[in-house]
Amino acid sequence: MATGSSSGYTPLLLRIDAGGWVLLLVLIAAGIGVPYANQMLPQESPWHVPTWLVALLGKYLCFALLALSVDLVWGFCGILSLGHGAFFALGGYAMGMHLMRQIGDRGVYGNPDLPDFMVFLNWDSLPWYWYGFDQFWFAMLMVMLVPGMLAFVFGWFAFRSRVTGVYLSIITQAMTYALLLAFFRNDMGFGGNNGLTDFKDILGFSLQADATRCALFAASAVALGVGYLLCRFIVTSKAGRVLVAVRDAESRTRFLGYRVEHYKLFVFTVSAVLAGIAGALYVPQVGIINPGEFSPANSIEIVVWVAVGGRGTLYGAALGGVLVNYGKTYFTAAMPELWLFLLGGLFIAVTLLLPRGIVGTLQLWGGVLRRRFSSGDRKRGSHGAVAPAPAGGGE
Amino acid sequence: MTTSTRDKLSTSILYVNAVTVSFDGFKALNDLSFTIDPGEMRAVIGPNGAGKTTMMDVVTGKTRPTSGDILFNGRVDLTRLDEASIARLGIGRKFQRPTVFENHTVLDNLELALAGSRTVKHSLFARLSGEARDRLDELLTIIALTDRRHQRAGALSHGEKQWLEIGMLLAQDPDLLFLDEPAAGMTDAETEQTAELLKGIAGRHSIVVVEHDMAFVRSLGVRVTVLHEGAVLAEGSMDAVQQNPRVIDVYLGR
Numbered sequence: 001m002a003t004g005s006s007s008g009y010t011p012l013l014l015r016i017d018a019g020g021w022v023l024l025l026v027l028i029a030a031g032i033g034v035p036y037a038n039q040m041l042p043q044e045s046p047w048h049v050p051t052w053l054v055a056l057l058g059k060y061l062c063f064a065l066l067a068l069s070v071d072l073v074w075g076f077c078g079i080l081s082l083g084h085g086a087f088f089a090l091g092g093y094a095m096g097m098h099l100m101r102q103i104g105d106r107g108v109y110g111n112p113d114l115p116d117f118m119v120f121l122n123w124d125s126l127p128w129y130w131y132g133f134d135q136f137w138f139a140m141l142m143v144m145l146v147p148g149m150l151a152f153v154f155g156w157f158a159f160r161s162r163v164t165g166v167y168l169s170i171i172t173q174a175m176t177y178a179l180l181l182a183f184f185r186n187d188m189g190f191g192g193n194n195g196l197t198d199f200k201d202i203l204g205f206s207l208q209a210d211a212t213r214c215a216l217f218a219a220s221a222v223a224l225g226v227g228y229l230l231c232r233f234i235v236t237s238k239a240g241r242v243l244v245a246v247r248d249a250e251s252r253t254r255f256l257g258y259r260v261e262h263y264k265l266f267v268f269t270v271s272a273v274l275a276g277i278a279g280a281l282y283v284p285q286v287g288i289i290n291p292g293e294f295s296p297a298n299s300i301e302i303v304v305w306v307a308v309g310g311r312g313t314l315y316g317a318a319l320g321g322v323l324v325n326y327g328k329t330y331f332t333a334a335m336p337e338l339w340l341f342l343l344g345g346l347f348i349a350v351t352l353l354l355p356r357g358i359v360g361t362l363q364l365w366g367g368v369l370r371r372r373f374s375s376g377d378r379k380r381g382s383h384g385a386v387a388p389a390p391a392g393g394g395e
Numbered sequence: 396m397t398t399s400t401r402d403k404l405s406t407s408i409l410y411v412n413a414v415t416v417s418f419d420g421f422k423a424l425n426d427l428s429f430t431i432d433p434g435e436m437r438a439v440i441g442p443n444g445a446g447k448t449t450m451m452d453v454v455t456g457k458t459r460p461t462s463g464d465i466l467f468n469g470r471v472d473l474t475r476l477d478e479a480s481i482a483r484l485g486i487g488r489k490f491q492r493p494t495v496f497e498n499h500t501v502l503d504n505l506e507l508a509l510a511g512s513r514t515v516k517h518s519l520f521a522r523l524s525g526e527a528r529d530r531l532d533e534l535l536t537i538i539a540l541t542d543r544r545h546q547r548a549g550a551l552s553h554g555e556k557q558w559l560e561i562g563m564l565l566a567q568d569p570d571l572l573f574l575d576e577p578a579a580g581m582t583d584a585e586t587e588q589t590a591e592l593l594k595g596i597a598g599r600h601s602i603v604v605v606e607h608d609m610a611f612v613r614s615l616g617v618r619v620t621v622l623h624e625g626a627v628l629a630e631g632s633m634d635a636v637q638q639n640p641r642v643i644d645v646y647l648g649r
Contacts, residue, residue: 233519234519237518237519237520237521238506238507238518238519238521239515239518239519239521241499241503241506241507242507242518244496244498244499245496245499245507248496248497248498248499249494249495249496249497251457251478251490251494252490252494252495252496253496253507254478254479254482255455255478255482255487255488256482256507256508256513256563256567257479257480257482257483257513257567258479258513259479259513259514260479262514262515263515266515
C-alpha cells in the first residue's frame with residue numbers, strides 16, 4: 001500500500017463502489033425475483049407481480065442503461081451529448097426490423113417477405129438495407145454496430161475539429177433532429193410516421209406471453225448489470241482517469257501527450273453501443289418503435305435523469321433513470337398536463353438545490369458525517385469514486 | 396554565416412528561425428529567431444504583447460506559424476506536428492495559470508503525466524510498475540509534495556499547484572521545458588523555493604522560463620532573451636540586457 005490510490009492492477013470486482021454493489025444486488029434480486037413472482041406465485045398472492053408491471057419495470061431498466069451510457073460520456077468525459085436518444089432509437093429500429101421480419105406471412109397482407117407498410121406503399125421487393133435482419137444474430141450485430149458506427153463517424157469529425165461544450169451539444173441535437181425528420185419519411189423504408197409495430201414473436205416465443213415478458217425483463221437486468229460493470233471497468237482504469245483529466249483540463253491533457261480526440265471517440269462510441277442495446281431491449285417490451293424516439297426533447301430528458309440521479313457516479317444515473325421515469329408514469333396518468341412542467345421544474349430544482357444529484361448529495365452528507373465521527377485520518381480506498389463531476393453544465 | 400547556422404542547427408536542442416505568426420495582419424511574431432542549447436536554462440522576458448505566449452504556442456504546436464522553421468534536436472520539424480505529438484517528442488509546457496487535474500490526487504496527476512504509452516488501449520489495462528512507483532516517489536520528493544500525495548490537487552495552494560505542474564512536466568521526462576511564469580502569484584519564500592527547484596532540474600533538461608518578475612529572473616542567473624514586438628530585442632546576461640539602451644527604452648516607455 002506504499003503508493004495507495006491509483007497504483008497497481010485491481011481485479012474488476014474490487015473496483016466496484018458501495019453504490020455499485022447495491023445496484024448489482026438489486027439487479028440480481030429483481031432479475032430472479034420479478035420473473036419468479038410473476039410466474040410462480042398465484043395471482044391472489046400479495047407478492048404476485050402482474051405482467052404489465054414486469055414490462056413496465058423492464059422499460060425502466062432500459063432507461064437506466066440509457067442513462068448509464070450518457071453518464072459515461074457526460075459525467076466522466078464532459079461530453080454533454082444531447083443526441084443519445086438517436087443511438088437508443090437506432091438500436092431499437094434494428095431490433096424492430098428483426099421483429100418485423102419475424103412476423104412473416106402473419107401480417108395483414110400475408111406477404112412472407114415484405115412488412116405490411118411496404119405492401120401498403122406498393123413496394124414489390126425488400127430494400128437492400130433490410131437484408132439479413134431475418135437473422136437474429138445479424139440484427140443483434142446491427143443493434144451495436146449501427147449506433148456505434150454513427151457515433152464513431154460523428155465523433156471522428158466533431159472531436160478532430162475540436163468541437164466542444166455547448167457547440168457539441170447543439171450538433172448532437174441537430175443529429176437526432178435530422179434522423180427524426182428522415183425516419184418520418186415513408187420513402188426511408190422504416191415505416192414512416194407509424195414506425196414498426198405489431199410484432200408477434202422473438203426467437204420463436206410469443207411477445208404476448210408472460211414468460212417472454214419475464215425473459216425480456218431478466219435480459220434487461222443482465223444488460224444493465226453488464227453495462228454497469230463495463231463502464232466501471234473503464235472509469236476505474238487509467239483510461240478513466242485520462243477521461244476525467246480531459247473533462248477537467250482538456251488542453252493540459254493534450255500537452256501531456258494524450259490524443260484527447262481518441263479518448264473521446266472511444267468513450268463516445270462505447271456509450272452509443274450501450275444506448276443501442278438499451279433501445280433494442282426496449283422495443284420488444286413496449287411493442288413499438290417510431291420516429292418520436294428521435295425527438296430532441298427525449299435526448300434532453302435523458303440528461304435530466306442523469307442530473308437527478310447524480311452525474312459521474314454511474315449507479316446514480318441508473319437510479320435517476322428509474323426514478324424520473326417512475327415519476328413520469330405516475331404523473332402522466334395522474335395529471336398528464338402537468339408532467340412537462342414538473343420535469344422542467346425538477347431539472348431547475350436539481351440544478352439549483354442538488355447540483356450533484358441525489359447520489360452525489362448523499363455522498364457529500366455521508367462524507368461530512370464520517371469526518372465528524374471519525375477523527376482518524378484514514379486514506380481514501382484505492383478505487384473509490386474516481387472523481388466527482390463538477391456541479392453544473394457540460395464544461 | 397551558413398556554416399555557423401549549420402552549426403547552430405546541429406548543436407541546439409531548439410532552433411527557431413525567422414518565425415512569423417500573423418493574425419489578420421497583426422504580427423504576433425515577426426521574424427523571430429533564437430536557439431536553445433541542450434541543458435541550457437534560458438529566461439525570456441518582454442513587455443505585454445511582446446509575443447512570449449505566442450512563441451510558446453508555436454513551439455508546442457498550439458499555433459501554426461505563418462512562415463519560418465522550428466527544428467527540435469536539429470531534425471524534427473515542429474511546425475507540422477500537433478500538441479500531443481510534440482509533447483510525446485519530449486517538449487513539456489507549463490501554463491501561466493497553474494493547470495492540474497483538480498479532481499485527481501496529487502499522485503494520480505503525476506501518474507498521468509509519467510512517460511509511457513498514451514494510447515487508449517494501453518491505458519485501459521495499464522498497471523503501475525515498481526519502477527514507475529519509485530519514479531513517482533522521487534518526483535514527489537523533488538516537488539516537496541510527498542505528504543500531500545493522496546490529497547485532491549484542487550485542495551492544494553496556488554504555489555503547490557505550480558510545483559505539481561512542474562512535477563508533471565518532469566514526469567514526462569522531457570528534453571525541453573517551457574515554463575510560463577512559474578513564480579506568478581507566489582509568496583517570496585515560494586518564489587525562492589521555485590528558483591531553487593528550477594536550478595536543481597536544469598542541466599538534465601533544457602528549460603525556457605518566461606517571466607515578468609525581474610528579481611526571480613535575476614535569481615536564476617541565466618542568459619536572458621528580451622522579446623519586443625514579436626522579435627528578439629536583446630540577449631545576454633541579466634546585467635547586460637538591463638543596461639541595454641534599447642531595452643531600457645522599451646521598458647521605460649517611449
